[in-house]
Amino acid sequence: MVGCEGSAAAQPGTGPTGxxxxxxxxxxxxxxxxxxxxxxxxxxxxxxxPGTTVEVTRGVMKLGRDxxxxxxxxxxxxxxxxxxxxxxxxxxLIDEKPDIVVQVADAKNVMRTLHVLSQLSEIRRPTVLVLNxxxxxxxxxxxxxxxxxxxxxxxxxxxxxxxxxxxxxxLRRVLRGARLPASPxxxxxxxxxxxxxxxxxxxxxxxxxxxxxxxxxxxxxxxDGTLGESLERYKDMGRIVSRERAAFVEGLxxxxxDQSAPARVxxxxxxxxxxxxxxxxxxxxxxxxxxxxxFVGVLGAGVLVDFFEDTLFGRYLTPALSSLLRTLSxxxxxxxxxxxxxxxxxxxxxxxFAIVLPVVSTFFIAxxxxxxxxxxxxxxxxxxxxxxxxxxxxxxxxPMVLGLGCDxxxxxxxxxxxxxxxxxxxxxxxxxxxxxxxxxxVIMGLLGARSSGALVLFILLILSQILxxxxxxxxxxxxxxxxxxxxxxxIRMVKWENxxxxxxxxxxxxxxxAVPLFLAGTMILFAxxxxxxxxxxxxxxxxxxxxxxxxxxxxxxxxxxxxLRRDYGAAGLFTMSEAGMLTTxxxxxxxxxxxxxxxxxxxxxxxxxxxxxxxxxxxxxFITPYAVAAGAVVNFALRRLGVSL
Amino acid sequence: MTMNRRELDEVLEYxxxxxxxxxxxxxxxxxxxxxxxxxxxxxxxxxxLIRRRGQQVEFTDRGEAEASDLVRRHRLAERLIVDxxxxxxxxxxxxxxxxxxxxxPRLTESICTxxxxxxxxxxxxxxxxxxxxxEARRQxxxxxxxxxxLQVGEAxxxxxxxxxxYPRLQKLISFGISPGVQIRVHQRFPTYVIQAEETQIAxxxxxxxxxxxxxGRSEPKTAL
Numbered sequence: 048m049v050g051c052e053g054s055a056a057a058q059p060g061t062g063p064t065g066x067x068x069x070x071x072x073x074x075x076x077x078x079x080x081x082x083x084x085x086x087x088x089x090x091x092x093x094x095x096x097p098g099t100t101v102e103v104t105r106g107v108m109k110l111g112r113d114x115x116x117x118x119x120x121x122x123x124x125x126x127x128x129x130x131x132x133x134x135x136x137x138x139x140l141i142d143e144k145p146d147i148v149v150q151v152a153d154a155k156n157v158m159r160t161l162h163v164l165s166q167l168s169e170i171r172r173p174t175v176l177v178l179n180x181x182x183x184x185x186x187x188x189x190x191x192x193x194x195x196x197x198x199x200x201x202x203x204x205x206x207x208x209x210x211x212x213x214x215x216x217x218l219r220r221v222l223r224g225a226r227l228p229a230s231p232x233x234x235x236x237x238x239x240x241x242x243x244x245x246x247x248x249x250x251x252x253x254x255x256x257x258x259x260x261x262x263x264x265x266x267x268x269x270x271d272g273t274l275g276e277s278l279e280r281y282k283d284m285g286r287i288v289s290r291e292r293a294a295f296v297e298g299l300x301x302x303x304x305d306q307s308a309p310a311r312v313x314x315x316x317x318x319x320x321x322x323x324x325x326x327x328x329x330x331x332x333x334x335x336x337x338x339x340x341x342f343v344g345v346l347g348a349g350v351l352v353d354f355f356e357d358t359l360f361g362r363y364l365t366p367a368l369s370s371l372l373r374t375l376s377x378x379x380x381x382x383x384x385x386x387x388x389x390x391x392x393x394x395x396x397x398x399x400f401a402i403v404l405p406v407v408s409t410f411f412i413a414x415x416x417x418x419x420x421x422x423x424x425x426x427x428x429x430x431x432x433x434x435x436x437x438x439x440x441x442x443x444x445x446p447m448v449l450g451l452g453c454d455x456x457x458x459x460x461x462x463x464x465x466x467x468x469x470x471x472x473x474x475x476x477x478x479x480x481x482x483x484x485x486x487x488x489v490i491m492g493l494l495g496a497r498s499s500g501a502l503v504l505f506i507l508l509i510l511s512q513i514l515x516x517x518x519x520x521x522x523x524x525x526x527x528x529x530x531x532x533x534x535x536x537x538i539r540m541v542k543w544e545n546x547x548x549x550x551x552x553x554x555x556x557x558x559x560x561a562v563p564l565f566l567a568g569t570m571i572l573f574a575x576x577x578x579x580x581x582x583x584x585x586x587x588x589x590x591x592x593x594x595x596x597x598x599x600x601x602x603x604x605x606x607x608x609x610x611l612r613r614d615y616g617a618a619g620l621f622t623m624s625e626a627g628m629l630t631t632x633x634x635x636x637x638x639x640x641x642x643x644x645x646x647x648x649x650x651x652x653x654x655x656x657x658x659x660x661x662x663x664x665x666x667x668x669f670i671t672p673y674a675v676a677a678g679a680v681v682n683f684a685l686r687r688l689g690v691s692l
Numbered sequence: 693m694t695m696n697r698r699e700l701d702e703v704l705e706y707x708x709x710x711x712x713x714x715x716x717x718x719x720x721x722x723x724x725x726x727x728x729x730x731x732x733x734x735x736x737x738x739x740x741l742i743r744r745r746g747q748q749v750e751f752t753d754r755g756e757a758e759a760s761d762l763v764r765r766h767r768l769a770e771r772l773i774v775d776x777x778x779x780x781x782x783x784x785x786x787x788x789x790x791x792x793x794x795x796x797p798r799l800t801e802s803i804c805t806x807x808x809x810x811x812x813x814x815x816x817x818x819x820x821x822x823x824x825x826x827e828a829r830r831q832x833x834x835x836x837x838x839x840x841x842l843q844v845g846e847a848x849x850x851x852x853x854x855x856x857x858y859p860r861l862q863k864l865i866s867f868g869i870s871p872g873v874q875i876r877v878h879q880r881f882p883t884y885v886i887q888a889e890e891t892q893i894a895x896x897x898x899x900x901x902x903x904x905x906x907x908g909r910s911e912p913k914t915a916l
Contacts, residue, residue, distance in 0.1 A: 124863070124866030124867055125862060125865070125866035127862055127866075129859055129862060129863050129866070153890075155889070155890035155891075156868065156889050156890050156891050157889065158868040158870075158873070158888075158889050159866070159867065159868045159889070159891065162865075162866060162868070184890075187890060189890070257858060257862075258858075258859075286858065286861075289861075289862060289865065290865075293865045293870040293871070294870070294871070294872075296870075297870060297871070297872050297873065319892075320878070323879060323885060323894075324879060325881065325882060424894070427894065428879075428882060428883050428885065428894045429882060431882055431883045431894075431896060432882050432883075435896075440896065441883065441894070530857075530859075530860050530863065530895070530896065530898070530899050531883060531894065531895060531896040531899070532860075532863055532864065532867065532893060532894070532895045532896075532899060533893065533894045533895075534867065534891060534892070534893055534894075535885060535892040535893065535894050536892075537892075
């Protein structure tokens, strides 16, 4: 008899490095990524909302002399996948056959925990159950009889508070001795003889058969033909298995969970309520936006940029470098290349470090607070009805808000959305209308300093474009939207350590990705300027830039920069505006075009990766003329109406 | 002259319907009872079913109960015929006129229950309530209702999820929303926010409509 175990032993789940594998699996937002950090020491993005992990992260854990490869997986509420990220996790379990599966669970939510455990036990990998968030469970008066779970499933159960490191050493102790779980759930209609081989995950395969052909899955799990017959016989019974499993799990909960009165209503709970109702939630949202504006727009883009750009770079670094080049008697060409009009230092690095970096850093801090507090999913409740107009549901607010951090990351996060149509629409809207943090900060600084009316007008313009294009694509694109069912995490006190860590990581990632592009962009401008191409380009675009959009011809340079990165372009506008080359109307028009304009190169490549080259080109081909047209309309309207901002 | 039981019934009904006024006269006309005579009224008075004060006629308690029962049977009969057999003009009336005199009280209750305790006859006139209707109304409080019928702060155990959309079903189950689980409603607008165990879940009304709960069976729960 060749069962699951036999074949697993034949092809042990060691990675290319020969390390044994540990997979962290569990419901969303239970702290898998925190545990991953605790075990491997490697930082991954950790937040307080479901779906932070959409890609698999791997790290190495040392246990005595052995090294293990630890895999952090996207959260699943069931091993019967309902979305892309859930499929990723299921596939890791059956394809990589991890040597140890660590189920990470929210101790407050016993039912969901047992649901996954009951399915996991049928995959038959050595398993350990981690009951995390024990602190929150205790506050709510919940006690878990871990010995009961341990007896029933034949595995070790460890209680932890991963954010504080409690219970981690015990977990490390029991890991190596992880045991093969027993599967106490047996669907009533499957007769004993079909269950003769207890190793076969027949029940799970039947559940999968509701949505996909189970045979390739059985094959991937290394199961032989004897399963085929039972599979065929019961193929349509998956739903009954699912229902019986739910009933079985529900029956278990009473044996395992003790609930006493919670300590008291915590203020975080009240805040959690207030933020999700329109009456209080919308004023709170306004407050959050205003606070963010002051932190990012005024402190970051104002105070800090002034200091870095004018004082540090303008007064000290650039002059110092110029005089250094003079003393080295470097040629004119070198001097121009480094500190000239399109100098790598005077433009490229100044833009990156003096303008964009302060803005990005302050934004990421603010965004980290919003993420970790659990505030963001509440926006999904408030905005659900708006997104439904666009053929989406409130869940789309998560990638959209994340897009304010970085559209490239956000495009990846569209994976949490249920249907292809939703992913495509959100990708288009991200590329079209969501300015990333660097750009946003520059915009806030630029417009806020001029007039708040212009800032409000700009925001309304961009929002209306998102609504228009969103509604159109909601109507025109084939497919349907998915149900809005979203877990709302509790409001939690943020841990500053995590926010600073996360901000540091994001800033580092920004520098690695953006600085080379800023330098490359400057080089291109420099070369074009030398080859007299820049003048030709500016001249060539003049009918569009000056004619249609009513902007100074040099703005064409900014658009070329924006082609590489939108924030690079925005930084260019910032310096043009500082030099007094733009009126407020021109600032609004140019920012509108730049914001609606092509996404940055990295974002474009991410769209290619997620949607394919054809669609990416179509998106690009739609957005570019649309942005120019929108800018032209705004320009025309503002001038016609004689609006002074 | 002494009226037979049937004639007596007709007069009681006539008085009831006159009291309702309006279209009721139309209905009684269809049953051949167009007016009532002085002797008939005297006989009813002698039987202790009505009281007369000059031109005014009013029911005694017993008369009220009997008339109410008669009208109820009549209108239930109309409902039964129209709902089950389809509308058929005069035939409906004729059959109903016969029916009211022959169905036993117990059978009336069964028919009323079968029809779902209707409030109005096909003519739009009120059907007097029977004991079964009052009992049913009490029970309605503990009957299965969609989640959308619950008020904020109410909690009830889940009865079943009614959907042909299996991904939706799977998803709900995986969030711990399955039969028997206590569901608490926290918010109804702009989307529903419910709690199952310690998990708060936001869902749109289209999904909430598919979730049915045992209202009135909620056990007091200490958790917020």
